[in-house]
Amino acid sequence: MFAIYNNGSVSFRSTADNLYQVKNTDAPHKVLLKPDDDDLYQDYLDREKKNKKNQENEQPNQKELNAYKKIANMDTTSVVYHVKDIMSANCIAINQSSSILEAYNLLREKKVSQIPVVFPDGKIVGMINKKIILNLLMDDFDRGRHILNQKLSELYFDDLLTTDPISDIRRVAKVMLDFKLDAIPVVDSKDVLCGIVSKTDIIKAVSKLPAINLWG
Numbered sequence: 001m002f003a004i005y006n007n008g009s010v011s012f013r014s015t016a017d018n019l020y021q022v023k024n025t026d027a028p029h030k031v032l033l034k035p036d037d038d039d040l041y042q043d044y045l046d047r048e049k050k051n052k053k054n055q056e057n058e059q060p061n062q063k064e065l066n067a068y069k070k071i072a073n074m075d076t077t078s079v080v081y082h083v084k085d086i087m088s089a090n091c092i093a094i095n096q097s098s099s100i101l102e103a104y105n106l107l108r109e110k111k112v113s114q115i116p117v118v119f120p121d122g123k124i125v126g127m128i129n130k131k132i133i134l135n136l137l138m139d140d141f142d143r144g145r146h147i148l149n150q151k152l153s154e155l156y157f158d159d160l161l162t163t164d165p166i167s168d169i170r171r172v173a174k175v176m177l178d179f180k181l182d183a184i185p186v187v188d189s190k191d192v193l194c195g196i197v198s199k200t201d202i203i204k205a206v207s208k209l210p211a212i213n214l215w216g
Contacts, residue, residue, distance in 0.1 A: 092106070
């Protein structure tokens with residue numbers, strides 16, 4: 001399941017197939033200033049049994065998994081890994097009440113390419129990176145210091161693509177390639193940021209989990 005957030009509001013939430021119908025793969029991300037191993041699989045099965053009472057977080061049972069694999073032309077003996085199995089949980093994020101300069105300093109300090117911006121309650125707003133900050137400065141170079149001191153809440157974040165913890169890694173990998181994304185934030189059913197999955201996470205999964213099947 002994927003979702004598109006427009007400055008914190010959900011404008012789309014559906015499957016990957018429907019995603020391709022509503023979003024142009026070449027559409028740029030725009031930010032403007034507002035005018036004012038097997039053990040993992042066993043763990044997954046154990047968690048599935050424990051979470052049956054919680055409908056929102058209930059994992060598909062083996063029969064459903066096999067049905068999905070059949071539809072996806074997968075070997076029913078292969079393991080289906082989900083985003084939650086490989087994502088970076090407790091990822092770095094910044095509150096929208098922080099300044100653009102604070103976001104830049106955090107990017108430098110943590111040596112990351114982008115950081116999710118969240119509301120005080122943890123719900124996702126957008127993503128900030130050095131390129132976005134540079135573009136804002138270049139658009140109004142003479143007011144650089146003023147721009148850096150502005151709050152992230154004064155930015156307008158457009159079309160942020162996210163996924164949920166139980167999305168199939170194969171689907172996520174294809175979407176990342178097609179939309180030229182280095183990472184996708186992971187949000188729960190309440191729109192709260194719960195992690196991020198990156199190209200690096202997927203590469204590590206391929207190298208460390210022999211049973212993983214991304215392209216079968």
